[in-house]
Amino acid sequence: MIGTALLALGLVLIVEGLAYALAPSLIERMLEMLRLMAEDQRRVIGLIAITAGVVLVWAAKMLGA
Template sequence: MIVGTALLALGLVLIVEGLVYALAPSLVEEMLEALRQIPPEARRLMGLLALVLGLLLVWVAKLLGA
């Protein structure tokens, strides 16, 4: 069950990532340029916050029976 959930999560991430690159490749380039302007420490903090939010969302989904 854990492997299936992990594959589902990975598949959903790839769908969203693929849509962004397929529908708005120039926007991706602009976002990358904007990220280059942010100091590494701030990017690290943003990554850690995204990680925590992702873990919370997975935990809530599991509580709801996903």
């Protein structure tokens, strides 16, 4: 269980790091767009991301990961 959590955290850090390393200007534009969005819209995006993450973890577990 701890190993799986560490693996997931490591993969998230790799993806986040790649985004900042390869496209820092894109990150800046995305942050500006987020600032312009209403708080409720950001909350919905967060809930959608959580739901998608849970579905992906569930699918991976069902496939034997």
